[in-house]
Amino acid sequence: MQKKIRRPGTALRTPRVTQVRHGASAFPTSAAKRRYFTILLVMVVASAAFGFGLLAWNNPAPYGSSGFWRIAEMRTTNVIIMAVVAFCQAMATVSFQTVTNNRIITPSIMGFESLYVAIQTSTVYLLGAAGLIAFSGTPQFLFQISVMVTFALLLYGWLLSGKYGNMQVMLLVGIIIGGGLGSVSTFMQRLLSPSEFDLLSARLFGSVTNAEAGYLPIAIPLCLVAGAALWFNARRLNLVSLGRDSTVNLGLNHRFETIKVLFLVSILMAISTALVGPMTFLGFLVATLAYQFADTYDHRFVFPMAFFTGFVVLTGAYFVMNHVFYAQGVVGIIIELVGGSVFLYVILRKGRL
């Protein structure tokens, strides 16, 4: 035992009563547990407040008129899209960071969003503006998702099965592929006519307000299924976060767990990107905040916290931009700015993540 230095005024700790001791589960002390549920409650209340605020605040039509309901309905769609995006980004980023054992990177870094940009750009490039307009609706949504999932599975499957089956190589390849696809897209964009380019940038510029609501009937069940699968995997994810060696030692097939989680992550990311376009730092911001708030390793507690944090961030940003600054076009930029700053701060501080 270490020698305890007794400072004046501090009482010696009373020795622990040795009944059955607890604390190996999610929270070491009941104070930590209370803290968690307090913060979660605050987040839930804030979510409800911002959500309701977005729906009802400042509706120009008089209450009860048909215009009022039409506006409320439109706004409901936007709030639902925010919920879907928050859910996808939160679950995907937290799980992704766990299987890659890295709290800095996000799925975006693996080339997901560059792939989205590349698909959209090459559609315009190859088919022209008419093609891009024709290539929309549910079929293109499903196509987009399946291309992204296939890409993810091929890449991860290949990288993880080979001799170089390790995370560093995979991440490196991911970054390089992401960069490469980005350059190819930029190159093709140079060759577009101005009107085609205009059409394309509207697609690529992520925004909740111009998201295609028609996707929702497919997107919601799909992301609920993927989210539920991750949720039921939470205890395994807890173990995976200890790293490959401990995972194998304690009886899980590490490669299988990793590919399974990456598959679900790619579905969630594809839904989010196809709905509102690239959001590079939202996931990072949400996961980092959620870990600070939850302060536990246990994914069963981190997931809900991350979802509500994401929802509060999105709805809060939109609420403030819509009703305080009247500048709703820049919401995405603001979130990215805040997320990017947090990202830099965390990297530079390099403290406990």
Next chain:
Amino acid sequence: MITLTDVAKSYNSEVSIGPVNLQLPAGGITALVGPNGAGKSTLLTMIGRLLGVDRGAIEVGGLDVSTTKSKDLAKIVSILRQENHYVTRLTVRQLVGFGRFPYSKGRLTLLDEEIISRYIDFLDLGGLEDRYLDQLSGGQRQRAYVAMVLCQETDYVLLDEPLNNLDMRHSVQMMQHLHQAARELGRTIIIVLHDINFACHYADRICAVKDGQIAEFGTPEEIMSDDLLSRVFETPVQCINGPRGRLACFY
């Protein structure tokens, strides 16, 4: 019993380990000793299925480690590596609790909590159990990892240099505890040690590894000889009779 049949592993064209044929009987402590880079960790991680073999087969307790399901093996063999990457947001008690995963699958019961407490106390971590891993000293963290592996309560326990970073008192305590676990609970413990005197005093068998081959295998009495040790470690060693058994002097 642990059986290695023609086990070989080559990292690249220059470094290859084996082929090794070895039988380690069940029960007792076997110490793996040898110079740096001899292949001790490689052999141990292959036995503990963390590293695949290139050729040959390894059986632990009658089960082939490359074909048996990982979740079944986790109740039979546990391994602690030489270096461990640690998660900061984990307390000592939570880490040790992971040792119960093969049984509880993450749902800890009262019995699990009791077992966790037992191993925490065994390794003298009672006062530190609610500390986060990044708030510990190197030796304290090492003990927490050993506690996790013991908490797995497997018949075969593989430990790669568990005395790393430990002070004199905790080294002796850990070896006494392992000795007790081997004798009273019938555990089979394979342990990589660098201090030949620890190996001589606590191990039932010593296996000397050199250049990827088993150089010597025998009881401590057989191993503790001047020329054998000098040859294996490429350092002049003299063995003398100490107050509690043979001692190797090489200082």
